[in-house]
Amino acid sequence: MSITHLLKINVAHPQEEMIEQAATIIRGGGLVAFPTETVYGLGADALNETAVQKIFQAKGRPADNPLIVHVSSREMLSRVATDVSEKAEQLIKKFWPGPLTLVLKKCAEVAPTVSCNLPTIAARMPANPIALALIKKADTPIAAPSANRSGRPSPTTAAHVLEDLDGRIEMILDGGATHIGIESTVIDMTGSVPMILRPGWITREAIADVIGDVEQAVSEDELKRSPGTRYRHYSPRARVVLIEQATADELKNRCEELLQQGRVGLLHHTPLAITDANLFAVQLTDSAEDYARRIYAALRDLDERQPQVILIEGISEAGEGAAVMDRLRRAASEIMN
Ligand code: TXA
Ligand code: MG
Numbered sequence: 001m002s003i004t005h006l007l008k009i010n011v012a013h014p015q016e017e018m019i020e021q022a023a024t025i026i027r028g029g030g031l032v033a034f035p036t037e038t039v040y041g042l043g044a045d046a047l048n049e050t051a052v053q054k055i056f057q058a059k060g061r062p063a064d065n066p067l068i069v070h071v072s073s074r075e076m077l078s079r080v081a082t083d084v085s086e087k088a089e090q091l092i093k094k095f096w097p098g099p100l101t102l103v104l105k106k107c108a109e110v111a112p113t114v115s116c117n118l119p120t121i122a123a124r125m126p127a128n129p130i131a132l133a134l135i136k137k138a139d140t141p142i143a144a145p146s147a148n149r150s151g152r153p154s155p156t157t158a159a160h161v162l163e164d165l166d167g168r169i170e171m172i173l174d175g176g177a178t179h180i181g182i183e184s185t186v187i188d189m190t191g192s193v194p195m196i197l198r199p200g201w202i203t204r205e206a207i208a209d210v211i212g213d214v215e216q217a218v219s220e221d222e223l224k225r226s227p228g229t230r231y232r233h234y235s236p237r238a239r240v241v242l243i244e245q246a247t248a249d250e251l252k253n254r255c256e257e258l259l260q261q262g263r264v265g266l267l268h269h270t271p272l273a274i275t276d277a278n279l280f281a282v283q284l285t286d287s288a289e290d291y292a293r294r295i296y297a298a299l300r301d302l303d304e305r306q307p308q309v310i311l312i313e314g315i316s317e318a319g320e321g322a323a324v325m326d327r328l329r330r331a332a333s334e335i336m337n
Contacts, residue, residue: 006158006167011035011175014130023137025170026051029056033147033161034134035175036098036126038183038201039069039154039296040161041144042169045136046080048171049111052143056113057203058168060150066115066145068101068122068184072135080110087211088189094210096126099184099201114143124184130175134283146183148255151235153296156181160300181293182327187214200322201292235331236303236310238265242332244314244325249254250273251313252337255279258309265302265310267295280305288320295327 009018022032026043029051033042042059044051046069056063074092077084081104084092088102089232100296106121115121123141126132146154149164157173165172187199188205197203208214208328243254248270255274260265263278269286281299284290302310312328315321329335 016309042147046143262308
């Protein structure tokens with residue numbers, strides 16, 4: 001379609017002329033990928049229907065999976081959302097800018113495709129100076145899903161975006177690796193009790209500390225409120241097997257079994273004594289920070305070795321670990337306890 005321009009930009013002090021170029025593309029109805037604190041987003045003017053449709057085409061995204069709208073100020077939120085409750089205001093005060101997305105009642109001016117004709121809109125203010133400067137300069141809310149081809153692991157570097165979307169978008173702002181590494185928490189604020197539709201870095205406990213009662217969507221019916229959670233996600237090309245918990249021996253045995261069948265990619269934290277030319281391992285620490293920051297990049301790297309199977313060792317579900325385990329389960333085609 002077009003040439004994709006890659007601009008290396010300073011994250012602490014984004015160069016004004018680069019922000020201006022990117023904002024001009026957004027205002028003209030084009031697509032720009034940019035870093036947020038979670039993952040890279042693929043942005044278009046949320047008030048321009050044609051521009052928003054281009055996002056779905058570039059990603060190959062299912063037409064019933066709505067996008068998150070990014071704003072740079074509380075005032076800008078009022079251009080896309082209405083009836084913002086007191087609890088929603090409290091969450092905004094506490095967590096914005098940051099990795100918390102609120103589902104709110106939608107304003108009429110928003111391009112209908114942004115939220116796939118739902119009466120609601122998902123919105124957040126990202127905590128990345130490049131993202132904030134771009135939205136502010138474009139002077140319009142920016143719709144942006146993760147900047148990967150649909151079904152691929154979310155991108156945490158500009159190189160990942162280029163891998164998936166080269167020639168399909170106008171520009172990538174390369175602000176280095178994102179520091180959280182997994183997508184924002186999505187919470188529906190339109191019901192009587194707020195409901196978490198997608199776990200993320202902001203935990204249920206942290207939200208409950210601010211607004212009291214919070215539910216976690218578990219049933220199919222509830223999850224339908226966040227259509228994106230229905231799709232198999234974040235998947236590399238190889239078959240992915242998740243071992244939620246294992247002793248070093250169990251992990252080693254499972255690994256050796258799989259090695260009988262061919263190449264194995266391994267993402268783990270428990271030290272393992274296996275040397276095998278067919279084993280490609282990425283060892284992380286067992287912290288949620290480390291897993292969140294590195295899982296998507298590790299899945300892409302391991303996948304490049306073209307293994308038969310990628311074996312992933314899980315981590316504790318406590319705190320931010322819940323969001324990490326959610327993503328690992330979505331990537332897996334087989335789960336062992
Ligand atoms: O951290 C993030 O959230 C990243 C960065 C770029 O901001 N974005 C992201 O977007 O992960 P995406 O498109 O990959 O995921 C959007 C999620 C999907 O699960 C979608 O179903 C949900 O938000 N969503 C969007 N609009 C919604 C709505 N009106 N009601 C319920 N869920 C909605
Ligand atoms: Mg995504």
